[in-house]
Amino acid sequence: MLLLTCPYCGVSADETELSPGGEAHLKRFGPGSSDEDFEGYLFMRHNQKGVHFERWRHTYGCGKWFLAARCTATLEVFGTYSAQTPEHPKEIIAKIQAKRSDWSLT
Amino acid sequence: MRHYSVFAIVKEALGYHQGWERAWRNPTPKAHYDAIIIGAGGHGLATAYYLGKNHGITNVAVIEKGWLGGGNTGRNTTIIRSNYLQDPSAAIYEKSRSLYETLSQDLNYNIMFSPRGVIMLAQTEHEKRGYLRTAHANSLQGVETRFITPREVKELCPIIHLEGPRYPVLGGLWQARGGTARHDAVAWGYARACSAMGMDIIQQCEVTAIHRENGAVSAIETTKGRIGCNKLGIVVAGHSSHVADMAGFRLPIESVALQALVSEPIKPCMDVVVMANTVHGYMSQSDKGEMVIGGGADGYNNYTQRGSFQHIEETVRALVETFPMISRLKMLRQWGGIVDMTGDRSPIISKTPVENCFINCGWGTGGFKAIPGSGWAMAELMAKGHSPLADEFGLNRFREGRFIDESVAAGVAH
Numbered sequence: 001m002l003l004l005t006c007p008y009c010g011v012s013a014d015e016t017e018l019s020p021g022g023e024a025h026l027k028r029f030g031p032g033s034s035d036e037d038f039e040g041y042l043f044m045r046h047n048q049k050g051v052h053f054e055r056w057r058h059t060y061g062c063g064k065w066f067l068a069a070r071c072t073a074t075l076e077v078f079g080t081y082s083a084q085t086p087e088h089p090k091e092i093i094a095k096i097q098a099k100r101s102d103w104s105l106t
Numbered sequence: 107m108r109h110y111s112v113f114a115i116v117k118e119a120l121g122y123h124q125g126w127e128r129a130w131r132n133p134t135p136k137a138h139y140d141a142i143i144i145g146a147g148g149h150g151l152a153t154a155y156y157l158g159k160n161h162g163i164t165n166v167a168v169i170e171k172g173w174l175g176g177g178n179t180g181r182n183t184t185i186i187r188s189n190y191l192q193d194p195s196a197a198i199y200e201k202s203r204s205l206y207e208t209l210s211q212d213l214n215y216n217i218m219f220s221p222r223g224v225i226m227l228a229q230t231e232h233e234k235r236g237y238l239r240t241a242h243a244n245s246l247q248g249v250e251t252r253f254i255t256p257r258e259v260k261e262l263c264p265i266i267h268l269e270g271p272r273y274p275v276l277g278g279l280w281q282a283r284g285g286t287a288r289h290d291a292v293a294w295g296y297a298r299a300c301s302a303m304g305m306d307i308i309q310q311c312e313v314t315a316i317h318r319e320n321g322a323v324s325a326i327e328t329t330k331g332r333i334g335c336n337k338l339g340i341v342v343a344g345h346s347s348h349v350a351d352m353a354g355f356r357l358p359i360e361s362v363a364l365q366a367l368v369s370e371p372i373k374p375c376m377d378v379v380v381m382a383n384t385v386h387g388y389m390s391q392s393d394k395g396e397m398v399i400g401g402g403a404d405g406y407n408n409y410t411q412r413g414s415f416q417h418i419e420e421t422v423r424a425l426v427e428t429f430p431m432i433s434r435l436k437m438l439r440q441w442g443g444i445v446d447m448t449g450d451r452s453p454i455i456s457k458t459p460v461e462n463c464f465i466n467c468g469w470g471t472g473g474f475k476a477i478p479g480s481g482w483a484m485a486e487l488m489a490k491g492h493s494p495l496a497d498e499f500g501l502n503r504f505r506e507g508r509f510i511d512e513s514v515a516a517g518v519a520h
């Protein structure tokens with residue numbers, strides 16, 4: 001069972017306590033944007049086989065959204081952080097690279 | 107290819123069955139093919155088969171990283187039906203279902219198609235109205251389905267409990283011509299027929315890169331070396347985003363785990379397929395007597411072919427309420443497959459931004475039933491550049507907002 005630590009309440013929560021919310025750090029494109037950007041924002045996903053930055057909600061806990069870096073091929077979790085973080089956090093990138101020297105952010 | 111028949115069995119019996127030949131060759135790759143298909147699941151093999159049979163293109167290789175049929179094709183619960191809501195879906199799924207009816211004869215391989223009938227239970231008022239609508243849509247589409255009463259449900263499936271406390275059975279959408287088939291046999295039958303046409307099925311060979319020249323595909327890199335091609339078809343289900351990335355484009359797809367399980371074998375007790383979509387569970391009985399059970403998909407991206415335990419629990423809990431007699435059954439095996447989910451829950455059969463590179467994916471939780479029709483359409487698209495069955499399923503529908511929204515009709519695992 002997947003365990004993620006909620007960055008707000010510090011609880012190490014079972015996946016039954018959480019709801020997944022898909023890819024994180026999507027750039028929002030709205031009215032006035034090009035068709036391609038709007039399509040990309042709504043539908044196109046990296047869907048990596050490897051490290052995936054994603055959204056989760058601590059639904060049956062504090063109820064807040066947070067972000068996580070997790071490998072979709074091994075289920076290894078590299079860390080969780082607040083949903084108010086606009087860029088991929090440096091310390092999490094460093095943590096991933098320490099374990100996977102050939103990995104880089106795409 | 108050796109023709110399978112009762113006479114062949116008698117003849118081989120006289121020779122102690124020593125004379126049977128291998129069902130397909132195990133060739134080393136050539137330097138170049140007219141067409142390469144990546145992925146030897148049902149959809150990839152059917153594409154190759156109809157390229158040869160319908161379009162005379164036989165200089166074809168099917169490249170598979172594992173063993174043929176070892177992906178979702180060999181992991182699914184084999185429900186075949188065509189009672190979808192939207193016209194493009196009805197067209198391709200009904201084509202597929204009708205091809206299944208004669209596939210054993212066509213391939214000279216017993217795929218054990220069993221049109222035993224499929225009931226989709228209506229367990230809420232909302233679901234009942236939805237299925238009434240689907241039944242009307244199906245009659246306009248020429249797909250034979252009917253909304254049946256709870257009593258008829260009970261007659262078709264006596265082990266069902268109609269008055270469940272939370273989700274009583276209010277009726278069902280019945281497709282008498284739906285059913286099941288033997289999943290492995292579908293892959294094996296197509297593989298044998300492709301091999302007989304001179305096509306090369308290359309197993310244990312992973313595609314690692316896709317080479318392009320002037321915006322068109324020219325070759326693939328594999329663990330068995332570089333192989334050139336004029337046309338390329340990507341048919342890799344859960345790995346579609348990963349392989350598309352090699353060709354430099356993105357897809358509106360997320361890969362998640364879907365699980366199934368089977369019980370110990372018991373005496374025949376159920377000769378139809380029952381799907382309970384509100385509670386995310388469905389069940390049929392295999393020829394060996396096992397109850398074959400499937401449930402809902404996980405919500406998070408995953409490539410591990412392992413799902414979350416609580417989904418098994420939810421599925422079994424729901425089914426025990428609907429079929430109380432299974433409460434004491436032991437479950438023998440449980441497994442997962444990685445399914446490719448699109449935004450509108452409909453598949454993609456399409457050209458791509460790379461010329462001469464085509465993709466067939468997004469069948470998600472329900473593409474076993476579509477194997478013959480999808481292969482038929484994909485082959486036509488690759489041979490001619492368009493196909494009436496495939497055209498509505500193009501990638502551009504996401505940009506144009508032209509969805510084929512089956513998320514209500516098909517959002518559950520089947």
Ligand SMILES: Cc1cc2nc3c(=O)[nH]c(=O)nc-3n(C[C@H](O)[C@H](O)[C@H](O)COP(=O)(O)OP(=O)(O)OC[C@H]3O[C@@H](n4cnc5c(N)ncnc54)[C@H](O)[C@@H]3O)c2cc1C
Nearest residue numbers: 145147148149171177178179182183185313443473474475
């Ligand atoms: C548990 C479960 C239950 C299901 N139940 C049903 C059902 O009842 N009815 C129904 O209609 N559908 C069902 N489905 C869905 C159905 O199984 C799939 O839609 C269908 O089998 C997909 O077939 P495919 O040929 O596209 O993919 P697959 O059979 O997965 O084949 C893709 C192949 O591509 C290969 N591949 C991937 N990457 C590479 C690479 N880089 N190089 C070379 N080869 C590669 C893989 O090894 C694999 O063999 C179910 C699925 C699951 C997981």
Ligand SMILES: [Zn+2]
Nearest residue numbers: 006009058062
């Ligand atoms: Zn919390």
